[in-house]
Structures are given as structure tokens and as C-alpha cells.
Amino acid sequence: ETGVTQSPTHLIKTRGQQVTLRCSSQSGHNTVSWYQQALGQGPQFIFQYYREEENGRGNFPPRFSGLQFPNYSSELNVNALELDDSALYLCASSLEGTPSTDTQYFGPGTRLTVL
Amino acid sequence: GNSVTQMEGPVTLSEEAFLTINCTYTATGYPSLFWYVQYPGEGLQLLLKATKADDKGSNKGFEATYRKETTSFHLEKGSVQVSDSAVYFCALSQQTGANNLFFGTGTRLTVIP
Numbered sequence: 001e002t003g004v005t006q007s008p009t010h011l012i013k014t015r016g017q018q019v020t021l022r023c024s025s026q027s028g029h030n031t032v033s034w035y036q037q038a039l040g041q042g043p044q045f046i047f048q049y050y051r052e053e054e055n056g057r058g059n060f061p062p063r064f065s066g067l068q069f070p071n072y073s074s075e076l077n078v079n080a081l082e083l084d085d086s087a088l089y090l091c092a093s094s095l096e097g098t099p100s101t102d103t104q105y106f107g108p109g110t111r112l113t114v115l
Numbered sequence: 116g117n118s119v120t121q122m123e124g125p126v127t128l129s130e131e132a133f134l135t136i137n138c139t140y141t142a143t144g145y146p147s148l149f150w151y152v153q154y155p156g157e158g159l160q161l162l163l164k165a166t167k168a169d170d171k172g173s174n175k176g177f178e179a180t181y182r183k184e185t186t187s188f189h190l191e192k193g194s195v196q197v198s199d200s201a202v203y204f205c206a207l208s209q210q211t212g213a214n215n216l217f218f219g220t221g222t223r224l225t226v227i228p
Contacts, residue, residue, distance in 0.1 A: 004158075033215055042119075042204050042218030043159070056215055090158055094214075104208075104216060106151075106159040 004093050004107035012113045013081050021076040021110045023091030031055070031096045032074040033104060034066060037088040049074055050096055078112075086114045117142045119205050121219035128195055128226050136190040136222045138179075138205035146207040148172075148181050148188040149216065153202045162190075162203070166210075195226045 005024045013019050025032050031050045035043035045058035049068035063079040072093070078085055088111050092104035122137040140148065147166045151159040163172030168183035177192045188205060205219040 006158075035216075040220075042206075042220050043216070045215040045217070048215055058215065092159075092216075103161060103164065105161065108158040 004091055004105055006089075006091050006107040006110050008110060009108070010111045010113075012115065014115050015081055015083060017081050017114075018077065018079045019081060019112060021078075021089050021091075021112070023074045023076070023093075023107060025072045025074070025091075025093035026105050029093035029095045029105070030072055031094045032068055032072065033092045033094070034074070034076045035090040035092065036060070036085075037090055037109070038084075039087070043090055046076070081114045083114050086112060088112075117146070117207060117209065117217045119207055119217055119219035121203075121205050121222050124221070125223040125225060128224070130197055130226055130228050131194045132226075134190070134192040134195045134199075134224070136203055136205075136224070138188045138190065138219060140186050140188065140205075140207050142186075142207055142209065142217075144209060145183075146209050148179070149206040149208070150177070150179055150188070150190050151204045151206060151218075153204065153221070155201070159204065195224070197226045197228055200224055200226050 033048040034046040037043040047057040048055045052068045065077045067075045088109045090109045091107045094104045118141045149164045150162040152162045163174040165172040165181035171180045202221045204221045206216045208214045
């Protein structure tokens with residue numbers, strides 16, 4: 001069983017630029033969630049995708065957007081980067097419609113640094 | 116609203132000591148409760164979970180009991196090892212809607228030989 005993978009591992013951008021982060025869900029999972037983890041903090045929910053539709057969103061501005069593809073992989077896009085966007089971005093997958101729908105499995109994360 | 120409060124860290128223990136990390140929550144309804152662990156340089160790994168009151172989650176010698184009356188889910192281990200050094204996150208999710216996780220701020224545990 002393949003786990004959740006993310007790319008790239010690390011990324012450095014400058015303020016105002018745009019970035020795309022990628023995630024491949026665990027085999028068989030149809031739901032993907034994205035979280036932002038600032039240094040020394042717990043992860044904060046950005047949004048969730050289920051069957052290619054946004055299924056919930058946390059308190060993040062519209063410049064944070066996402067996509068889920070038919071193979072259940074996903075992208076997180078951030079426009080007009082700000083210094084405070086520097087964080088570890090975590091992707092998590094789960095399988096809706098089973099007794100374990102509330103268990104999310106996390107990838108290793110992408111470390112984004114905005115200069 | 117939904118929120119999780121964890122005991123302040125960092126926590127430093129000697130090998131074979133007893134571990135308790137306190138976690139309390141605020142939520143509507145009947146959330147599921149989780150402990151995740153993050154080893155240095157890695158993502159989050161599910162350690163254990165409980166989905167209803169009085170359930171006990173356990174894994175790798177760690178355990179936590181879902182206490183609805185005290186809205187708590189304290190993590191315990193009888194004898195810690197150096198390899199348990201990591202950051203531990205308590206989290207909850209509602210069993211409806213997006214079932215996204217609400218995390219505490221994490222507690223860093225260091226176990227010294």
C-alpha cells in the first residue's frame with residue numbers, strides 16, 4: 001500500500017510569487033485535505049477535496065486554492081505569497097464512506113520559505 | 116466552536132519514566148479524538164484514536180481514554196524510551212461535514228538515556 005507523497009520537499013519563493021504544491025493520496029483514498037503548520041504550532045486546516053469538489057474550507061483567504069484530479073491526486077496553489085505563508089504544508093488523505101472516514105493519513109510535507 | 120488545549124512543553128524525561136501529556140477539548144456534539152506524533156523532519160503519524168466516550172485508544176504502549184465528563188483525552192505511557200522523543204499533537208474532528216482535524220499546539224517530548 002503506497003502512502004501519501006508530496007512534492008517538492010523544500011521550496012524557496014519570494015514575496016508576491018505564486019507556488020504550486022502537489023500531493024498523491026494513499027492508494028484507495030478519495031478525499032484529500034491540506035493543512036498549514038507554522039513553526040512551533042499545530043497544523044491549521046486549509047481545505048478539503050472530495051471527488052474533485054471542495055468539501056470544506058478553513059479560515060484562509062481565496063489566494064489559497066486547490067484542485068483534485070480524477071486519480072485523487074491534488075494541488076495546493078498559493079498566489080501573491082506573503083512572508084507569513086512560510087510554513088510546512090501537509091497533505092492528508094482519507095476514504096469517505098467507511099467506518100474509518102475520520103482517520104486522515106499524512107504525507108511528509110513541503111517546507112515553503114518565502115523571502 | 117472546536118478547539119484543543121494541550122499542556123505546555125517541552126517535557127524532558129529520563130528513560131523508563133512515566134509520561135502524561137494533558138489534552139482537553141471544546142466541541143459541539145460527539146467528536147472523534149486523536150493523538151498524532153511528529154518525529155524530527157517528518158510528517159504526522161496517527162498514534163491512536165477514540166471515537167466515543169469511555170473508549171480507550173492504544174498503540175505502541177501509549178494509551179488515552181475519551182472522557183466526556185471532563186472533556187479530556189490525556190496521553191499516557193508507562194515507560195518511555197529515547198525513541199519516543201518527538202512532538203505529540205492532540206486533535207479532534209467532528210464526524211460530519213469535512214471532518215477536518217483541529218489540532219492543539221503540540222508538546223515536545225525529549226527522553227534522555
